[in-house]
Amino acid sequence: MLYQVKYTPQVGRNILKAFKQIHARGVLHGDVRPENILVRPDQSVVVIDFEMSELMPPREALMSEMSEVKRLLASFSHSLGVYS
């Protein structure tokens, strides 16, 4: 799957940071998709749609979701050659 994004390393870092902050508060998003990640004009990131989320999930679930986020970022870099 390819995604049409103007993608920069800063956006990627912000996405990782956003999910780390959410996980640090014991929330598993549960539906990591590009559609649920909004990027503001200043390249800051907003995560939306917590309908599938879990509160206080097992630590393994949080680690698994973070891996999922990294895979998503890798797919961006692979398809566009921008993010590294």
Added chain:
Amino acid sequence: MSDTFRIDSTDPTILKLLYFFSHLCAMDMDEHPEVNAQGNAIYLRSAEKTADKAPKIPDPNYLRPHRLPPPVADGTPTPRRSPRFQGPVDDDRGPDDEPMSRSVTNLAFLGCKGWRGTLDDGSTVFAKLWDGWKMPASYSEHEANVYYHLRDLWGTVVPAFIGLGQWGFCHILLLSYIEVALSFRPLMN
């Protein structure tokens, strides 16, 4: 009794008309089906004897989700971005403890369950709607609980939570509207 009814009455009452109609019915036993504009008889189709399309009664055994304690802040004060929390914060409060009435207008469909609307104070909000006939309130309450749990991230990496409630037959969740620069849209493979 209809024999005593005067058809040329100039001051009919509902009771007199009922007598008159019952008299006509007694005189004419033929069927008079409903007809359309072309004079063809029309018949109403009976509903299917299934409950598939009937409104679902909310599950009486539904338990509201347990409200978790607020996250521990890392030494920094919690930013209070919503007008609802400008006063002292009571940690036992949840997203639905403080009733409020807001009017949402100018709803524009954004896709899926998302709508953009305008509050009565002129601010633009994101509204997420669930069909109240199909979805129990637990969906919106769960999401509201999660946003409440993340309240120290409101306006930064998650939208600010504004309110939760009913809008017509829908459950509605109001969030701050995010101006988006980039959207991740799948390309054609």
